[in-house]
Every structure is written in structure tokens, then in C-alpha cells.
Amino acid sequence: MNHPAIPPPGPPERTARGTEGAADAVAAPDGPGSADPTGRAPARPEDRAAVRDGLGVGVAVGLSGFAFGITAATAGLTVLQSCALSLLVFTGASQFALVGALAAGGNPFTAAAGAFFLGVRNGFYGLRLATVLAVPGRWRPVVAHAVIDETTAVSLARPDRRSARVGFAVTAVSLYALWNLTTLLGALGASRIADPAVWGLDAAGPAVFLALLAPMLRSGRERATAGLAVVIALVALPILPAGVPVLTAALAAPLVLVATRGRGATPVGTVREGTGVSGGTAGPGAPGRAPEAGSDAGPDRGGEARRGGAG
Numbered sequence: 009m010n011h012p013a014i015p016p017p018g019p020p021e022r023t024a025r026g027t028e029g030a031a032d033a034v035a036a037p038d039g040p041g042s043a044d045p046t047g048r049a050p051a052r053p054e055d056r057a058a059v060r061d062g063l064g065v066g067v068a069v070g071l072s073g074f075a076f077g078i079t080a081a082t083a084g085l086t087v088l089q090s091c092a093l094s095l096l097v098f099t100g101a102s103q104f105a106l107v108g109a110l111a112a113g114g115n116p117f118t119a120a121a122g123a124f125f126l127g128v129r130n131g132f133y134g135l136r137l138a139t140v141l142a143v144p145g146r147w148r149p150v151v152a153h154a155v156i157d158e159t160t161a162v163s164l165a166r167p168d169r170r171s172a173r174v175g176f177a178v179t180a181v182s183l184y185a186l187w188n189l190t191t192l193l194g195a196l197g198a199s200r201i202a203d204p205a206v207w208g209l210d211a212a213g214p215a216v217f218l219a220l221l222a223p224m225l226r227s228g229r230e231r232a233t234a235g236l237a238v239v240i241a242l243v244a245l246p247i248l249p250a251g252v253p254v255l256t257a258a259l260a261a262p263l264v265l266v267a268t269r270g271r272g273a274t275p276v277g278t279v280r281e282g283t284g285v286s287g288g289t290a291g292p293g294a295p296g297r298a299p300e301a302g303s304d305a306g307p308d309r310g311g312e313a314r315r316g317g318a319g
Contacts, residue, residue: 054171061165062178065158069100070186076103077194083111090195094188099156102127105254115249122254133160140164140172154180229268236260 073094080090085107093103102123109119134155140163143151154176162179166172225231237260244253 052171054167055174058162058166058171058175059178062162062175063182065162066179066182066186069158070183071190072100073187073190074194074197076100076107076187077191077196078198079104079111080107080191081195081198083107085110085195087192087195087199091188091192094191097123097127098153098184098187099127099130100187101157109254114252118249118252118255125255125258130155133157136160137163137176140169141176142169151176151180154184156183158183229264232268233260233264236264 076094077090080093080103081087085093093106097103097106105126106119106123109122110116134152137155137160141151159176159179162175163172166175225234237257240260241253241257244256248256
């Protein structure tokens with residue numbers, strides 16, 4: 009008697025369902041790092057840190073726009089002129105240098121020249137950020153306007169390109185908005201005071217400028233350059249027209265560079281103790297080192313590099 013062929017037993021239904029459920033769990037894990045059902049990229053700790061740092065810098069520096077508005081009004085600029093400077097120039101050091109020279113009675117062209125030379129550094133920032141941010145062509149004119157000390161510092165401190173872009177954008181938007189708002193309020197307030205110098209408001213600009221400069225003087229060479237620049241400016245002040253001493257103070261940089269050439273330099277090929285980095289070249293994980301062009305190093309890669317660095 010022939011019996012019908014019995015098919016071999018397949019995998020249990022429970023196992024199939026379990027496999028399918030496991031695949032779904034891998035595709036869409038739970039927790040804060042899970043994929044957004046709307047299609048947006050999930051927020052990462054690096055991005056949240058970039059937002060936090062960008063807002064902190066934007067608010068802290070943006071409030072100094074009050075001082076610029078007051079200083080500009082004290083120098084004789086109208087409210088419209090003060091606001092136009094913040095809107096179109098948007099680099100605090102150059103703005104303070106310009107209105108400071110005008111307040112001292114300097115020639116407008118000389119004052120503008122001093123502000124221009126201070127702003128040249130932003131061009132060098134742009135060269136570095138071009139490889140870090142890799143901004144599409146249509147956005148470059150907008151991004152270039154926001155390349156300043158603060159946006160550069162926040163961007164270069166990030167471990168990868170995505171968080172660098174987030175940090176740049178948050179810093180630029182928050183700082184630009186608050187800087188222009190406080191410039192307007194400062195200029196309006198100072199314009200309603202008969203003599204701002206009586207209240208000591210004429211010293212607000214130089215005080216803020218020094219407060220922004222002081223944290224940047226970290227090495228002995230930088231402090232020597234700043235000190236020599238002050239001496240040159242003070243010597244030239246009673247001799248040269250107003251605004252020119254600021255330009256002559258720039259001579260301090262090449263003088264200090266020549267005087268300290270070869271001092272404290274690590275020969276190329278020599279490994280600095282505790283860093284694992286050859287002299288003259290920072291490694292990928294060195295502090296302050298930004299990601300290379302095209303790289304998108306994640307937190308694990310950056311963490312390994314930092315553990316091999318100076319710490």
C-alpha cells in the first residue's frame with residue numbers, strides 16, 4: 009500500500025517569527041539613537057554638544073554688541089550707520105578698531121585700513137573651513153559672511169564634518185541675530201545720553217576688545233607680540249595721526265617671529281613625549297585638530313585618537 013509522500017518538517021513557525029522580529033529590532037532599534045519615523049537623521053551626542061557650545065558662544069559674545077553700539081554712538085555714528093556696520097561687516101575686532109579710530113579723530117580711510125587688516129585673518133579661517141565643512145557652492149557666499157573667530161573655533165573643535173556644520177550654523181545664526189539686536193539697543197541707548205563719556209561708556213569698546221583678546225594669548229610668543237604691539241602703539245601715538253598707530257603695531261608680529269625663530273621648535277621627525285606625534289605635524293587626534301577633508305570620523309575613531317594624544 010502506497011502512502012502519500014510526507015514533506016520534510018520546516019522550521020517552527022515560532023522560530024520564523026522570532027527571526028523576523030530580530031531583523032526588525034536590528035533595523036529599528038529602540039532608544040534615543042533610533043531612526044526617526046519621519047525620515048530625519050537621528051540626533052547624536054556630538055550634534056547636541058555642537059548645539060550647546062554654539063549657543064553658549066553665540067549668547068556670550070552676542071551680548072557684547074551692546075558695547076559696540078555704545079562705542080559707535082560715542083564716536084559720532086548714527087544708529088543707522090552703527091547697525092549697518094554690524095549687518096554688513098560682522099566681525100567685532102574690525103568694527104571696534106574702526107569706531108575706535110574714528111572716536112580718536114582719525115581719518116576715515118586710515119580707520120578703514122586698520123579694520124581691513126584685522127579682518128584679513130577671516131580669509132585664512134575660510135581656507136581651513138573650506139575643507140572641514142565642504143559647503144555646497146550655492147551656500148558659500150552666505151557661509152563666508154559668518155566666518156569669524158567664534159564660528160571657526162566651534163567648528164574646528166568638533167570631531168566630524170556633520171557636527172562641525174551643526175556647530176558652525178548654530179553659532180553663526182545665534183551670534184548674528186544677538187549681535188545685531190544688541191548693537192541696535194546699545195546705539196539707541198547711547199544716542200539718548202547727552203555725553204556718554206561722563207558715564208564712562210567711551211571705555212566700553214576697548215574693555216570688551218581686551219576681554220576678547222586676552223584668552224587668545226596662550227603662548228609666550230603670543231604674549232610677547234601683544235606686549236610689543238602695545239609699546240609700539242604708545243610710542244607712535246603722540247607722533248603719528250590718529251588711526252596710524254594701530255597699523256604700526258602690526259610690526260610687532262614679524263619682529264617677534266624673527267627674534268624667536270628656532271626657539272622651542274621640535275625638529276621634524278622627533279616624537280613629542282606623550283603625544284605620539286612627530287614634531288611640526290599634528291596627528292588626527294591631536295587637540296584642536298579638525299577632521300581632514302572628506303573624513304567623517306565617528307566618536308569611536310576620535311576617541312581612540314584622543315587617547316593616543318596629549319590629553
